[in-house]
Amino acid sequence: EVQLLESGGGLVQPGGSLRLSCAASGFTFSNYAMTWVRQAPGKGLEWVSGVSGSGSSSYHADSVKGRFTISRDNSKSTLYLQMNSLRAEDTAVYYCGTSKSVLVPVVFAWGQGTMVTVSS
Amino acid sequence: QSVLTQPPSVSAAPGQKVTISCSGSTSNIGNNYVSWHQQLPGTAPKLLIYEHNKRPTGIPDRFSGSKSGTSATLGITGLQTGDEADYYCETWDSSLSAGVFGGGTKLTVL
Numbered sequence: 713e714v715q716l717l718e719s720g721g722g723l724v725q726p727g728g729s730l731r732l733s734c735a736a737s738g739f740t741f742s743n744y745a746m747t748w749v750r751q752a753p754g755k756g757l758e759w760v761s762g763v764s765g766s767g768s769s770s771y772h773a774d775s776v777k778g779r780f781t782i783s784r785d786n787s788k789s790t791l792y793l794q795m796n797s798l799r800a801e802d803t804a805v806y807y808c809g810t811s812k813s814v815l816v817p818v819v820f821a822w823g824q825g826t827m828v829t830v831s832s
Numbered sequence: 833q834s835v836l837t838q839p840p841s842v843s844a845a846p847g848q849k850v851t852i853s854c855s856g857s858t859s860n861i862g863n864n865y866v867s868w869h870q871q872l873p874g875t876a877p878k879l880l881i882y883e884h885n886k887r888p889t890g891i892p893d894r895f896s897g898s899k900s901g902t903s904a905t906l907g908i909t910g911l912q913t914g915d916e917a918d919y920y921c922e923t924w925d926s927s928l929s930a931g932v933f934g935g936g937t938k939l940t941v942l
Contacts, residue, residue, distance in 0.1 A: 747931060749877075757877065764859070771929050787841050811920060812883075812938035816924050818867055818931050819857070820888075822876050 716808045716823030723829045734791040734808030734823055741789035742766065745811040748782060748793045750804035750828075756831045760806070761793060762817025770816065776802075790830055798830045802807050835860060836921055836934035843940040844911055852906045852937045854921035860932055865922040866904040868897055869934075870920045879907060880919075911941050 732748070748760040761782035763770045770782050772813040781794040789807055805827050809819030837855040844850040854866065868881040881897035884904065887931055896907040906919055921934040 749931075749933075756918075756936040757871075757922075759922070759935045760934055764932055771931075773930050774928075816864075818865070818879075818922055818924055820867075820879055820882060821867070822869075822878065824876050 713820045714810060716810060716821065717824040718806065718808050718823045721777045721806065721826030721828045722771050723801065723831065725832050726830055728815055728830070729794070729796045730798065730828060732793040732795065732808075732826060733830070734793075736789045736809055736810065737749055738759060740741075740811065741784075742786040743814055744817075744820075745815055745817040746782075746784060746791045747809040748791075749807045749809055749810060749818040749819060749822075751802040751807070751825075752801070758804075762811075762816070763791070765814035769815070772805075795828070798828075802828065804828060833931040834923060834935040835928070836923070838919075838921060838934035840935070840936045841938045841940065843942055844931040845942050846911050849850065849907065849909045850909050851908075851912060852919050852921075852939070854904045854906070854934050856902050856904075856923065856932075858902055860902075860923045861904055861925035862902040863926060864866060866897065866899055867922045868895075868904075868906045869920045869922060871904065871920065873917070879884065907941075913941050915939060916941050 805825040808823040812820040869877040871877040884899040
């Protein structure tokens with residue numbers, strides 16, 4: 713059974729940094745692209761970042777480009793999202809997702825999410 | 833606004849059928865697989881349909897998906913009160929090199 717467990721969320725001041733982690737189990741991690749998706753309070757889903765199975769290709773939404781970096785450690789079956797220069801509008805639940813494809817990072821299975829609050 | 837366009841809300845009576853549309857362009861729906869996700873109140877999203885019309889294990893055949901040109905449709909038959917949720921379409925956009933979601937559709941079972 714696919715399991716994705718996010719961690720690292722919390723309260724951070726505007727301009728600060730945070731690193732999210734997603735521990736994966738139940739599948740061969742390196743065979744699948746991975747994704748971060750967020751949902752601001754009361755809003756819809758927003759695709760944030762994706763990375764290929766090998767980690768050689770990564771993609772980011774324009775709203776986070778230059779501030780967020782997605783990465784993965786296949787030896788630890790763990791996905792990361794480094795978030796810098798955080799803004800109030802980054803406040804959201806952040807979900808980790810695994811793809812069905814090694815290359816295209818769209819969501820096939822979801823984690824439970826971790827809350828990030830950016831506020832002074 | 834979202835790259836993919838969905839109606840904000842739909843409603844129907846228990847036992848009836850409803851469809852939810854998702855409109856895009858050649859750079860996304862026109863040339864990439866579409867997925868549909870269900871989000872029940874207060875919970876994480878769950879995959880309902882992938883690769884336009886395939887159902888993951890455990891998803892009942894009351895849920896179906898289709899695609900035509902640059903639009904996709906989610907169909908739900910035999911509506912139940914437990915189907916009340918937000919539904920999102922998702923695909924890859926080759927021009928943006930990013931994933932994209934529709935704005936979401938709130939289903940009310942009257």
